[in-house]
Amino acid sequence: MSGHRGLRVIPTWRHGQERLYVCRPDGRNIAWYDREAARVNLLSEGEQEEVLQALGPFLTGSVAVGPPPVPTPAELARLSLHPDDDLAPNRPGEALLIALDREPAPAHRLRPDPRRRALTAEQTVGEALDHLDGAGWHALHSVPLPGGDRIHHLVIGPGGLFAVHALYARKQRVRIDDPMVVLGRHDPAPLLRDLRSRADRASYALTAEVRPVLVLTDPAALHVTAPPRGVRVLELAVLGDLTRLGGQLKPADVEALHAMARDRRTWERV
Incomplete structure (x- = not known):
């Protein structure tokens, strides 16, 4: 986990694939980096520079940056979920x-x-x-x-x-x-x-x-x-x-x- 100006980068794994979420100090997600898709998805375009600086040590190669592709209500609910409250990363057992x-x-x-x-x-x-x-x-x-x-x-x-x-x-x-x-x-x-x-x-x-x-x-x-x-x-x-x-x-x-x-x-x- 790392941070820039109060932003935290939190890695999560699901089915062997890694996503890096960028969170504010209150735990709210404002962006996530999908390594497989080589894309940084921003929920707030005004914070693009701060997000990219926080993700800097983790970015590999060229990446696309922009808003997430037409998020569903369920996706937005998931993105606003504090990592400590998210059960999806739980391993079996x-x-x-x-x-x-x-x-x-x-x-x-x-x-x-x-x-x-x-x-x-x-x-x-x-x-x-x-x-x-x-x-x-x-x-x-x-x-x-x-x-x-x-x-x-x-x-x-x-x-x-x-x-x-x-x-x-x-x-x-x-x-x-x-x-x-x-x-x-x-x-x-x-x-x-x-x-x-x-x-x-x-x-x-x-x-x-x-x-x-x-x-x-x-x-x-x-x-x-x-x-x-x-x-x-x-x-x-x-x-x-x-x-x-x-x-x-x-x-x-x-x-x-x-x-x-x-x-x-x-x-x-x-």
């Missing part, structure tokens, strides 16, 4: 990565830290969801809810909105008897009830229907006693089937909901 960094498992622990398996599941599912981006879908990861709860992945696209929960099930038998989920030899847990609750909270926050999805990573076997109420259960290999769903949201609606969902403040009162 972001909350677990931070927790493991702050409180690593004791070195003398004999059994693997269960958080590691949970992290593997979130990262595997999250990476698969990120690949849906080219099909008109957006995925947000580790969406925080009040009380310390969170949604592993929130997916928004033509087929609607989905709150996705990743469950590590590698080489284990899974039995689902709504609302209970039994993983291997573990005790039954009312996971489906919890997933419906999180989806309901997300629906309230976004004023749009959010449907819960449970994704199992490589189970040895799956037995479902009866179709769970309102919860879609998928194995990782068929997660891409979500892209075949359509007819629910127009592209402009997808972008508007994504802009709302990526704002951390949207989730503060649910």
